[in-house]
Amino acid sequence: MNEAGDTLLEIKNLRVLYEIRGARAPAVDGVDLTLRAGDALGLAGESGCGKSTLALACLGLLPSNATVEGSIRFRDTEVIGAKPGRLRALRWAGISMVFQGAMNAFNPVKRVGDQVVEAILLHEDVSRSEARVRMRELFEHVGIASRRAGDYPHEFSGGMRQRVMIAMALACNPPLVIADEPTTALDVMIQAQILNLLAQLREERNIALLVITHDLSVLAQVADRVAIMYAGRIVEEGFASKLLTTPLHPYSKSLVGAFPVIGDPASRGIPAGLPGDPPDPAARPRGCAFHPRCPAAFEPCDRIDPVLERYGSRLAACHLVAEEEA
Amino acid sequence: MGEEARSHAAALEVLDLEVRFASRRLYGSGGEVLAVDGVSFHVDPGEVFCIAGESGCGKTTLGRALLGLVKPHSGKVSISGLDPARLRREELRKFRRRVQVVFQDPMGSLNPRQSVYEAVAEGVRIHRLQGDEKEIVARALARAGLRPPERFFLSYPHELSGGQRQRVVIAAAIALEPRVLIADEPVSMLDASVRGEILELLVELKDEIGMTLVLITHDLAFAWALADRVAIMYLGKIVELGPAQTVLTEPFHPYTKSLLAVAPEVGRRRTHEVLTGEPPDPAHIPPGCRFHPRCPVLRSGEAGPQEPRCLGEIPALEELVPGHRAACHVAAAGD
Amino acid sequence: MGVAGLAILAVFVVLAVFADVLAPEARLSVTNAPGAPLEPPSAQFWLGTDELGRSVLDLVIQGSQISLLVGFLATAISMLIGALVGIMAGYFGGWADVILMRFTDWFLVIPFLPLAIVLAAILGRSLLVIALVIGVTTWPATARVVRAQVLTLKERPYVERARALGAGNRQIITRHILPNVFPLIFANTILVVALAILTETTLSFLGLGDPFSVSWGSILESAFAEGAISLGAWWYLVPPGLCIVLVVLGFTMCGYAFDEILDPRLRKR
DSSP states (O other), X not given: OOOTXXXXXXXXXXXXXXXXXXXXXXXXXXXXXXEETTOEEEEEOOTTSSHHHHHHHHTXXXXXXXXXXXXXXXXXXXXXXOOHHHHHHHBTTTEEEEOTTGGGOSOTTSOHHHHHHHHHHHHSOOOHHHHHHHHHHHHHHTTOOGGGXXXXXXXXXXXXXXXXXXXXXXXXXXXXXXXESTTTTSOHHHHHHHHHHHHHHXXXXXXXXXXXXXXXXXXXXXXXXXXXXXXXXXXXXXXXXXXXXXOOSHHHXXXXXXXXXXXXXXXXXXXXXXXXXXXXXXXOOSSSTTGGGOTTOOXXXXXXOOOXXXXXTEEEOOXXXXXXXX | OHHHHHHTTOSEEEEEEEEEEEOOOSSSOOSEEEEEEEEEEEEOTTOEEEEXXXXXXXXXXXXXXXXXXXXXXXEEEEETTBOGGGOOHHHHHHHHHHEEEEOSOTTTTSOTTSOHHHHHHHHHHHTTOSSOHHHHHHHHHHHTTOSSGGGGTTOOGGGXXXXXXXXXXXXXXXTTOOSEEEEESTTTTSOHHHHHHHHHHHHHHIIIIIOEEEEEESOXXXXXXXXXXXXXXXXXXXXXXXXXXXXXXXXOSHHHHHXXXXXXXXXXOOOOOOOOXXXXXXXXXXXXXXXXXXXXXXXXXXXXXXXXXXXXXXXXXXXXXXXXXXXOHHHXXXX | OHHHHHHHXXXXXXXXXXXXXXXXXXXXXXXXXXXXXXXXXXXXXXXXXXXXXXXXXXXXXXXHHHHHHHHXXXXXXXXXXXXXXXXXXXXXXXXXXXXXXXXHHHHHHSOHHHHHHHHHHHHOSOHHHHHHHHHHHHHHHHHHHHHHHHHHHHTSHHHHHHHHHTOOHHHHIIXXXXXXXXXXXXXXXXXXXXXXXXHHHHHHHTTOSOTTSOOHHHHHHHHHHTTHHHHTOHHHHHHHHHHHHHHHHHHHHHHHHHHHHHOGGGOOO
């Protein structure tokens, strides 16, 4: 098993640039992140903030028009620029991923069990019958009766398919699993089941989890630490319980505010939204990327780009916070 | 009794509505599925009414029946006194003006080959609204927050953000000045920071135009934030109905209680008492109370003397507290 | 790519339109041919001569008229019927669908060569017959493909929304279904045009075409009849075939470009 406390993933100054219309635009613009064995980190932000790009970068799955700078170290392997052989060894056995919408990516004419067996055979040097045994074990682990391995994807509900996806991600016993929007499009009941499952698996196998989502309420259930991304950078990071109740950065505040709390009279009424849209990566505003939408923007915000500063157990990149905490 | 008296003032009324579908399964039993099974409620003018439930509960089908997009098997829908199922052609078209819709998927709701102008003008032309078409379209777009409207006339859906697309859909709807706006998960596919604006827009328009808003959702937090009253649906029936504030804080029905127990909250981590089993399947409806196979109250034995009724008798939606109704034998007996 | 395709087609269309000017009928007279039989290419006759001494180049130019005309006509018939049947069946469903699709299946099964021969025998050998035969045997494929697409489109939210707005069937079909199924129809048209021209060639080659007009197929027919292969008269065989290939290529390239023009999402900005 993994020793708790081992550093698994260390991301330093990651930048990912895409070639768009002749210009190079940063989807990820300078991100530092560390994940230890058994950690559960939530990465939150809206579409276009770079969170999915970051996940793909960790697995070396970016398209050819992407330029990657910085360093992503998984244990002792440097992912950026790694040879295909190294990457293949890393994927699934080192880091595995449950992709967004993966539950809809099943081959509709193949039995579910066979698809999982295929995935196992691709990565492990085992015989087909051994792979079958492992497949059934995995199914039991994620709460699916192993006799259902002979069914086709359309006979599974959305929640069950997602569980199979998780089973596949666990097939090679990786110490780190990245889950991109694991519960989007699932009913609240099923969502709870999936989140329970993730928490349970984490405990049993000491797996580190990187959960990427725009839904902060999901992170509250499954993450210990949360990092909020905006325009390719982390703008706030801290313990989930604290950050989600007392966010510091104005963007985090508005994001948290967008999730009403049932029973809380303060949540009655329309969740305050932010005007405008996230910035075009190719046209980043001067100074703080968030300032055009920020309700609390003041003097230095449109000139000086704030840096991530530490405030106790919290990190935040905001001039206002710097002033308030000073 | 009170229902009849209210019906003249109600913006929308549904009475014993039943909607059936031919079962679309690739395997297993064919036959018909009762997606909506005896639903009755009314909505007051200017109210925000929320229909909540998980997938398979029939809320989407109910929405379509209100819009006249599906024909009910039996029962009555009444919007401003008109029932779409009983109207033909010209009258149906006039009816359509009064009830408009906003769907869940902003991208799917717009024809990719239609410009924004065309998308909004379509309704204007169909109903031959009085006035200069260009002006009406511009005004609708502006009201929906797309300013200056002229800038968007020649845009296509793929050039817009999710929030903007939804605004176009809203503009197309309000251009007709409907009495009732049915919104089926209007913001669930939008980014969290954009949702607030769109919801704000809907509520503002409701007040401005004097519309009634019917929201269909699976997200109870959403219902908490916006709804005046909420109806919880399960397997084709309404199991609880009342003011959002009381239904979501002091629910009577065990299903509502379970839903609230698992609703994720940003503020704290919850230990889940998750309902076992898969979400309800409209093709296999249990006898008696539809919820009984999963009911924690029944399971724990707390149902006591009511147990045989739960298994065999469909509970009626009864008023347990003024304005607050629930369909549960145990809850009704306890009162 | 579209420009290149268009250019190729333009060349052939111009040739076809001005065929009578570039290669006057007089020079193609059977009795009064300008050159010696089966002469290889020379300065005077760029593509040599046929067995009657006529310039092969003139023949090919004249042939373009018929080949293209019949190709286009047949395609028009095919696409019109196919699209109409496909849209009606797909959109209205129910009995209309069942009836139309059975009708389509029936036509799918008809073997085209026997039909062509039968029709030629009954209606006489003419270009119209060929166009008809091609049209009638190719529309079912289009109908099926269009119907499948329409079935999908029918379920899209924007179609439901249009209905909720109050649009009637005719409006929905013309404004929402047709524009979105058009690229598919057009792509199919490209395939059918190519097929039609090839088919015309085949039928003429088999002697079912109009014996008095010159088409690329009839040139090939004559070439084979005169034993051009064993005589080594490549100038007689290659040009018509090459023309067909170029025309089909031209259409395919245009097809790509057209889709870009029609689909706002693919336009380069």
